Amino acid sequence: MAPHTNSADKMDYKTVLIGAQMLFVAFGALVLVPLLTGLDPNVALFTAGAGTLLFQLVTGRMVPIFLASSFAFIAPIIYGVQTWGIPGTLCGLAAAGLLYVLLSIGVKLFGSGFLHRLLPPVVVGPVIMVIGLILAPVAVHMAMGRTGDGAAVLVPQNTAMMISMVTLLVTVLVSLLAKGLLRLIPILIGIAVGYVISIPFGLIDLTPVAKAAWVSVPNFVLPKWNWQAVVFIVPVAIAPAIEHFGDILAIGSVTGKDYVAKPGIHRTMLGDGLATSLAAFLGGPPNTTYSEVTGAVTLTKVFNPMIMIWAAVFAILLAFVGKLGALLQTIPVPVMGGIMLLLFGAITVVGLNTLVRAGEDLTEARNLIIVAIILVFGIGGMTIFTLGGIGLAGIAGVVLNLVLPKRK
Numbered sequence: 001m002a003p004h005t006n007s008a009d010k011m012d013y014k015t016v017l018i019g020a021q022m023l024f025v026a027f028g029a030l031v032l033v034p035l036l037t038g039l040d041p042n043v044a045l046f047t048a049g050a051g052t053l054l055f056q057l058v059t060g061r062m063v064p065i066f067l068a069s070s071f072a073f074i075a076p077i078i079y080g081v082q083t084w085g086i087p088g089t090l091c092g093l094a095a096a097g098l099l100y101v102l103l104s105i106g107v108k109l110f111g112s113g114f115l116h117r118l119l120p121p122v123v124v125g126p127v128i129m130v131i132g133l134i135l136a137p138v139a140v141h142m143a144m145g146r147t148g149d150g151a152a153v154l155v156p157q158n159t160a161m162m163i164s165m166v167t168l169l170v171t172v173l174v175s176l177l178a179k180g181l182l183r184l185i186p187i188l189i190g191i192a193v194g195y196v197i198s199i200p201f202g203l204i205d206l207t208p209v210a211k212a213a214w215v216s217v218p219n220f221v222l223p224k225w226n227w228q229a230v231v232f233i234v235p236v237a238i239a240p241a242i243e244h245f246g247d248i249l250a251i252g253s254v255t256g257k258d259y260v261a262k263p264g265i266h267r268t269m270l271g272d273g274l275a276t277s278l279a280a281f282l283g284g285p286p287n288t289t290y291s292e293v294t295g296a297v298t299l300t301k302v303f304n305p306m307i308m309i310w311a312a313v314f315a316i317l318l319a320f321v322g323k324l325g326a327l328l329q330t331i332p333v334p335v336m337g338g339i340m341l342l343l344f345g346a347i348t349v350v351g352l353n354t355l356v357r358a359g360e361d362l363t364e365a366r367n368l369i370i371v372a373i374i375l376v377f378g379i380g381g382m383t384i385f386t387l388g389g390i391g392l393a394g395i396a397g398v399v400l401n402l403v404l405p406k407r408k
Contacts (some may be wrong), residue, residue: 024185030044033070033073033074033077036340042318046220046282048066048067050279051276052065052312057271059271063248064251064303066293068315070276070287071131072347075131091280093280094276095233096286098277100274100276104265112245115245119241121357122401125354133378135344139343143164144161144164145334154333159334168338168342171187174186181296184296191335191339194334209330223280232388235394237276244272355371373396373400374394
């Protein structure tokens with residue numbers, strides 16, 4: 001009897017290649033978060049891979065989902081690193097993962113409607129908008145060649161503006177006009193073009209890359225207990241928790257399967273939460289399901305969750321390439337600023353779209369009060385008992401939604 005390994009080998013070979021492609025699609029966004037927040041991109045690669053493997057374990061390897069760095073936490077991480085340092089901030093991020101776990105228990109006990117009753121669009125939409133809007137000054141400062149807080153000039157303004165605007169334009173054009181796989185990686189292409197045009201201006205110093213080892217252990221960092229960071233960051237998890245629900249519905253519509261029923265939204269959220277806490281305990285940014293990868297799944301029509309396991313394996317392997325992390329850290333500030341101009345605006349639009357899709361009358365007194373308080377508290381920087389910014393805005397929205405009388 002002839003062996004039948006050839007067809008199996010072909011299938012495995014194809015699965016491995018598609019897995020590598022999925023990581024390629026996620027790569028630009030994956031490393032952008034640590035580069036913006038001061039975390040280590042190699043650690044982010046490792047925690048994305050490890051978090052995806054943990055997610056697949058918890059969900060019984062049923063859902064073709066890849067988890068990586070969450071944009072929703074960029075603002076609180078930047079503030080947290082400046083205020084409490086990286087270890088203290090990681091404590092808050094680990095606690096945010098535990099909130100996911102608690103929400104997953106709530107969904108298991110009370111059904112998936114529990115999330116929407118606790119966190120309706122009138123709360124979640126404005127919170128997402130705040131996340132994008134309070135970051136706008138950081139994007140503008142960096143696009144103009146300054147540090148994120150605007151305190152120091154790193155690149156002459158005219159040079160920085162030219163580079164950041166070209167980076168932004170390329171990213172926009174790729175997202176609008178590109179076809180197939182290219183359309184899924186506008187951030188990666190935008191950064192690459194911005195990087196190349198920065199070379200003639202002398203903004204690229206490859207000395208750190210030359211000094212870095214080819215193989216090195218990522219710079220893992222342990223969290224350090226800080227209750228202020230916990231209270232500040234945990235409410236931020238409100239928005240990505242709801243987005244998780246939408247992402248699971250999206251991948252289900254692509255594959256034609258009901259993942260809300262099996263393995264269950266409580267399991268997918270549990271996997272997401274555990275992956276986020278695991279990342280924080282190693283020094284990486286929180287994880288979230290990547291819609292870019294869902295787009296790639298739609299394009300390739302390969303629904304086997306094994307492709308995500310291979311993507312995770314490649315991410316872990318790349319995390320040990322020291323020169324890769326050193327190269328990523330040579331990306332000039334104006335290039336990052338150009339990407340951020342679009343990215344933070346896009347986050348705001350996602351929040352706005354959450355309100356629009358809900359079809360609520362925002363001039364109705366109850367809705368107007370909730371949205372207004374969230375926006376002004378968050379953008380204005382209101383602080384009560386050391387709790388402020390996004391955290392205070394999120395808590396205020398949840399409390400108002402629970403206590404204000406509903407319209408009859």
